[in-house]
Amino acid sequence: MGALLYQSVAMGFHLCCATPRDQVTELIARMTEGIDDLRPAVPFNLLPHHSHIGRYMTASTRTAKPHNAEQVTDATDGNPYTVDSPAETSTELPDALRAALGVDGLHYVAYYAAGVPTCTADIFRHRALSAHFGTSTTPQQRRDKYSLLGRLLPGVTRRMDTSLHALLDGRIHQIVLNVEQGAVYFQHLAEGHYLVAVSLDHSRLAEADRHLGRLAADLARE
Known part of the structure; x- marks a missing residue:
């Protein structure tokens, strides 16, 4: 609350x-x-x-854009989206994750069930994000790191819930880690289900937070 x-x-x-x-x-x-x-x-x-x-x-304080308005695809980039999900996954979940992405907001999002990422999507291949990558940090290295982080964050959240239980009512629904490059979001959805999302741009964290909130609300209604 x-x-x-x-x-x-x-x-x-x-x-x-x-x-x-x-x-x-x-x-x-x-x-x-x-x-x-x-x-x-x-x-x-x-x-x-x-x-x-x-x-x-x-x-x-910037004017909020309509939902999905930030999904900019540079024609010279071809398709900047990378989506990874099992073949039996329905198209609704990958489409929802992809729709939450944009160069001005979220750049990576993963849906976890029982501690396992069942679907991930990112726009790391977009030309506008090329400054965030180089020979020492590749898109795949970031995907691997965020995948591991997604497996660790539920344990961190449980320990925080336990530590703060005597002081705060309720459980933690979201954690935002302000890191050296952007922010990492942990968003609780339901028992055993959660989102891990990333924005690489410190100046667009408000937009990223709004997109994650919309995505969480959409998935909760399904």
């Missing part, structure tokens, strides 16, 4: 806030102001002055 936001301010300094779910946007704005006020007073600060939360607010 709510959200817990945890933000690094500097080495050894953190800001943690909780809010009802319908007030997350307001809390993000207030945390941004608080972090900007705190950082000048923190010595030896090695982090960028503008926080991830500030970037999130900047992105979220």
Whole structure:
């Protein structure tokens, strides 16, 4: 019924806030102001002055595009989508995952059942994402890493649920890991079913979050 936001301010300094779910946007704005006020007073600060939360607010204030409007396919790229699912899987699930992707939002999404990825989709081959790959990091290496991460995150979520049970009501439905390049999302759907999604672009995390929310809602109705 709510959200817990945890933000690094500097080495050894953190800001943690909780809010009802319908007030997350307001809390993000207030945390941004608080972090900007705190950082000048923190010595030896090695982090960028503008926080991830500030970037999130900047992105979220842009005009939201209609669903599926961000599925840009550069004709020179051919088909940028890579979808992996068993032959017996119905077309509805792969189509739903593919529809959630876009160069301005989610770049990878996987549907897990019983801890196993039953369908994955990404647009790593899109020319607009080429800057995120090179000789040391290939699309397949990222797929392998995210697949392993998807198997580990349920255990992390269970441990967090156990640790926070005495303090917070309910269970964790979503975890967002703000990593060096973009963000990784864990989205609980039902018992044993969840999504793992990735955005490689820090400036578009608000769009990515909206697309993941729509996808989760669509799958919950099926």
